[in-house]
Amino acid sequence: MKLIFQLAWRFRSSKQQNGYISFISASSTVGIALGCFVLILLLSVMNGFEKELKDRLLSIIPHGELYAVSSAGISDWQNEIKSLQVDPRIESIQPYTKATGMLQKGKKMKAIELVGIDTKYAEHDGMLSSVPTAQWQAFSHDEQGVMLGAGAMRKLGIELGDKVKLLLPQLSNDLSIRAPKTLWLNVVAVVNIGGELDNHIGYMHLPLASQTLGVTNGVQGLRFRYHDPFLAPMITREIGYGFAQEVYMSDWTRTQGHLYQDIQLVRVVVYITLILVIGVACFNIVSTLVMAVNEKQSEIAMLKTMGATERTIILIFMLQGLINGVIGTLIGVICGVLMALNLTTVARGFEHLTGVQFLSGDIYFIDFLPSALKWHEVYITALIALTLTLLATVYPARKAANVNPATVLGH
Incomplete structure (x- = not known):
């Protein structure tokens, strides 16, 4: 596994790698990070509204x-x-x-x-x-x-x-x-x-x-x-x-049930929309790996002639794509958690700076932007992102394993 990881990292960070492939690879990482960040943040906002609904409005009516x-x-x-x-x-x-x-x-x-x-x-x-x-x-x-x-x-x-x-x-x-x-x-x-x-x-x-x-x-x-x-x-x-x-x-x-129903509806829409955003970012991983396989055919052929099995080749390219997903997920989760924990303070600072009020106390039952982070949602978000990333690496990795050394080296 140490050899597989070294090869996957070398393939990913190779200086000879096509610039377009590097750009697609970076965009997939950014897309996954952005999807995780926004999903965690918006779910925390929905949790905050639900908590305030229970603690404020439902403590009165x-x-x-x-x-x-x-x-x-x-x-x-x-x-x-x-x-x-x-x-x-x-x-x-x-x-x-x-x-x-x-x-x-x-x-x-x-x-x-x-x-x-x-x-x-x-x-x-x-x-x-x-x-x-x-x-x-x-x-x-x-x-x-x-x-x-x-x-x-x-x-x-x-x-x-x-x-x-x-x-x-x-x-x-x-x-x-x-x-x-x-x-x-x-x-x-x-x-x-x-x-x-x-x-x-x-x-x-x-x-x-x-x-x-x-x-x-x-x-x-x-x-x-x-x-x-x-x-x-x-x-x-x-x-x-x-x-x-x-x-x-x-x-x-x-x-007052429309408030709770609206929160649940927005939660479902947020889940579906941002999981699709993460999925689109994972399609970039597919594109990156397919182009990387086409570019690295000679290296794959040489590895096979040196004794590398199909399983080894599959793991190398699956791990190469998974690295992008792990980096994107970590960045998105860390930024999302930090923002969710400090969202109310950040929102009040932005309101004070711009003079724009997000929520009016005359209309809503609160006059600030609430946030309540639930760690199990963070874990689920990270698991979904990593699972979609892993699934996205399967086809390119199998394509790499099917490279014929004789055909490639003969040219």
Whole structure:
């Protein structure tokens, strides 16, 4: 093997080698390196978005919801919560009542969705991480208090301490529209969730919301947080089908699932596209080796006359092509890993330098470019690149082994 490696390296770095062959060989190495680099980098970005989706957005919005078909709400909801809390898959349960209407400040109006929450059950809600402690205390002690999303406050020109009017639509028994209910609320806290949610969501006290909407049982529904939010559709349906009364079922994949689906779709497209880029680079290895075989026919013939077997010739040229793949893979993997580990810092530096913002916090749930490197994806990327390189060397190596010494040396 030492002899095979020496011959493969000499053939690859021969000074007499045609310049065009050297160029194709170098381009194959660069192509493999570029494919590995971009694949690792983009997969890390997709992982970063998925991690931020789970840690930020899914720490705030409920993973699953059950809400009563009856306008009276969930009956005996305290005991229902106690019986469901023994399920090890459930992290926490909150009762809620949702009020959808128009929020008015002066002449400005905006559609809003206010969720009535019980402060006792909401203490472990991830939503509170975005609310300052002093503001949460003010909300807890003010029955007419409301916490509004930062986007909604900005669009209506609302500041802390302002009073706002909530208009709730009403339907009569014959389904005709009546004058809306009016409710005055004190703005005591601001919620910074991120993205579009900031523009149309807020929180008020559960008793006030239920009383205003006529929910006689006290709560309209139950909100669930699971230890694994990606199991939300299955767990929510399982709980809903076994619930004591008729309820509607919903989970985060129905309301915010497009974000997760987009991430998975882009991940698949990235995989396919960049593996094809690596494959094209490997075709350059085929071209390089085929031309090298044609150029080195006399050397191959002499090696055969000196006793080299077909297996030896095959291994020499397979190793020559594999060297290009190994060098390209190493360069691509090292650069990809280093860039993925420092992508957020590099992106912020580029934004500061150019004044161009990659992600807007008003639209997305984050305002920075995330990255989360997973080492098993690095290993898979390197393995794919080396496998494609190895397969690309098979045909040229067999072509070299079939060189006839008598024919070549006779000319």
